[in-house]
Amino acid sequence: MAKVIVASVGYTRVGDHWDKSILDLAVEASKKALKPYPNIRPEVIIVGNMFSSQSSRQEHLGALLASALNLTRTPAFKVEAACASGGVAFNIAYNKIRSGEVSSALVVGVEKMRDLDTPEASLALSMAESAEYTQFIGASFLSLNAMLARLYSETYNVSRDELSAFPVIAHSNAATAEHAQFRKAISVEDVSRSPLVSDPLRLLDCAPVGDGAAAVLLASDAFDEDDGARVDVLSSKISTNIFSVYERDDMLKFDATRDAASKAFSEAGISVEDVDVLEVHDAFSVTAALSVEAMGFSREGEGAKDAAKGIYALRGRYPALTFGGLKGRGHPVGATGIYQIIELWLQLKGRGNANQVKGCRIGVAQNIGGVDTTSVVSVLARR
Numbered sequence: 001m002a003k004v005i006v007a008s009v010g011y012t013r014v015g016d017h018w019d020k021s022i023l024d025l026a027v028e029a030s031k032k033a034l035k036p037y038p039n040i041r042p043e044v045i046i047v048g049n050m051f052s053s054q055s056s057r058q059e060h061l062g063a064l065l066a067s068a069l070n071l072t073r074t075p076a077f078k079v080e081a082a083c084a085s086g087g088v089a090f091n092i093a094y095n096k097i098r099s100g101e102v103s104s105a106l107v108v109g110v111e112k113m114r115d116l117d118t119p120e121a122s123l124a125l126s127m128a129e130s131a132e133y134t135q136f137i138g139a140s141f142l143s144l145n146a147m148l149a150r151l152y153s154e155t156y157n158v159s160r161d162e163l164s165a166f167p168v169i170a171h172s173n174a175a176t177a178e179h180a181q182f183r184k185a186i187s188v189e190d191v192s193r194s195p196l197v198s199d200p201l202r203l204l205d206c207a208p209v210g211d212g213a214a215a216v217l218l219a220s221d222a223f224d225e226d227d228g229a230r231v232d233v234l235s236s237k238i239s240t241n242i243f244s245v246y247e248r249d250d251m252l253k254f255d256a257t258r259d260a261a262s263k264a265f266s267e268a269g270i271s272v273e274d275v276d277v278l279e280v281h282d283a284f285s286v287t288a289a290l291s292v293e294a295m296g297f298s299r300e301g302e303g304a305k306d307a308a309k310g311i312y313a314l315r316g317r318y319p320a321l322t323f324g325g326l327k328g329r330g331h332p333v334g335a336t337g338i339y340q341i342i343e344l345w346l347q348l349k350g351r352g353n354a355n356q357v358k359g360c361r362i363g364v365a366q367n368i369g370g371v372d373t374t375s376v377v378s379v380l381a382r383r
């Protein structure tokens, strides 16, 4: 098996890009990722995107992007796995290089959400749930996660302030992250005073709607990089859960994440204690808590409480959401999994500026689609 490295990255700020099309965003991020290595012509282009047909009346993103980059004849295609589209695209590229099929790949996550108004965006997102049942009764991801938040708080006696800890960490880190959608710190009081969206979730419990594109150039180990701080991909695993959250025996168990993490950690030869930096899928405050529990960073019912104790803060034991996570950096859904890989790359290269986690060597990214219906866990290391 070939070793795989993340050679270079490119990304846009997350937020409102009224003046740019979905293709403009994808091209901008791709060109930035390709620029440092003009001699590498990617052998495959994989685009992670969830709902370009809804937001931009555009499909066929792979060939569209290849053509715009003057890379025709290169195999190019889109993959979709709801909010895990970016993570899944990364996983496929990683495995193609690892198997020896190709020696380089351009992976691009892109989403244009702001051209839809909020109810339209919510409807597009809800297509990640079952059309016949969940969508049919009008449940959105806001209401499904609100149900989880209530159950989580009641089952484990989690207070409002404890639930607010992850959004507070996210915004604190986003305040100094140039590419973040919300560069503004918030307090637990701000969260509990923010407008109620779906009881008990408030505005500041929720990731926002935003546009963005993120790209990584992956290459085989044979590729010779110059600056010495090489970032290797040690593993990447995808797993799936029972499709709809209400069908599961225990709605508070993120079994797809548990399975993907245990396989990814085992293949990388690491344990939880080895992890220095962590990007979790904090689409909602409760999602972050259940994710760190499923991966083994916190015990069951302790995720939000550990966040309130500072364990996941930038200077805590497991620094998480180091550039703001989904809540603060933003969540352009199909691009999110690639932003997470880029943020680990920045950390492992020592290019995190004010957000740098000192001396970090091993980073983990967890990207989910639906309510943990698909989960991708990837492990990166500085060599």
Ligand code: COA
Pocket: 083, 118, 122, 125, 141, 142, 182, 197, 203, 204, 206, 207, 208, 209, 283, 331, 333, 370
């Ligand atoms: N966090 C913080 N601030 C937010 C925000 C969020 N999630 N969403 C919007 N805002 C801010 C806006 O910047 C705006 O601020 P301003 O008045 O200073 O300009 C204000 O709140 C109103 O924005 P608006 O776009 O009108 O909000 P909205 O009520 O239409 O949407 C949510 C708010 C929470 C419903 C929307 O962000 C949402 O649907 N989030 C969840 C997305 C999602 O489900 N993703 C997939 C997860 S699986």
